[in-house]
Amino acid sequence: MGLNRAQRDELDRRVQAIDWTDEARAFGSPQRLQLVDWMLSSRMVEDEIRKSFRNPAQAERMIEYTRPRMVEKVTGTPIVSNPAQWNPGNILDPQPDWSFCGWVRRTTYTISHRNARRVLHPQVRDTTSYETMGEDGDDRLTVFDLAGTRPLVPVTPGLxxxxxxxxxxRPDPPQAQAMRARVARLGVDIVPAMIAGTVLDNPEYRHLEPGDVAALLLSPLPQGSLALAARMTPPRYRRLMSLWAPTQLASPRRVDGAALRRELDSLGGDIRAWRTVGTVVARLSV
Incomplete structure (x- = not known):
């Protein structure tokens, strides 16, 4: 379930409270990146698409297509599309007393519906056929396929x-693949036990649903979010993110391991570095 009316009104008030100076309006400004963070954490894009695309596999495909393009329209900076083909009138232009939430929902609808025929293919299968019922009768288990696709059940909105x-x-690719295989067989309830006592565990997870924890740890980073992941990372850890993020894609890429180790050494091997980049990737992946 997405944001209710009161939550959308509150988010609109936060956006309207920003001092939209010329510097704040500039493409790629910190204020625009803040809007991206709010948009992604609210899951409005996902909610709007799932209302229109009832087939879960088609919805996930359209979310993967639409989300980075929505980020482009908020930030005014290219991620996946050619800016030479942009309509300047479609880039977010903050106005007094405007509704940011209304703009996000309308623009999401427009992008997803105008491009659905081109993006979707007839062979997309209804992934509900892969869902299995848990041992306790809970049929809301998050389901992963072994190729590392995104979870089919969304995490709690506003997590x-x-x-x-x-x-x-986040786990490294071999560990993530092994964890996804176990989750596919046993369901998400196994995840807390899998990470208990390891560096992956977080006391905060005790307050989350197992499916939320599984999604945070295992959902692949969308291909179109690589550049955004670097932008959303604090400058101190930005190079580490650029080197490491490709390992978090659904089909992990080979990276320069020596360069990655050197960068980590330059940061003093600080566990906070991994937590910082892992959290940014989790925000963009769930």
């Missing part, structure tokens, strides 16, 4: 707003 101190340390 990072509800838990502002939440951090995520």
């Amino acid at each position: 990072f707003d509800a838990h502002p101190h939440l951090w995520v340390l």
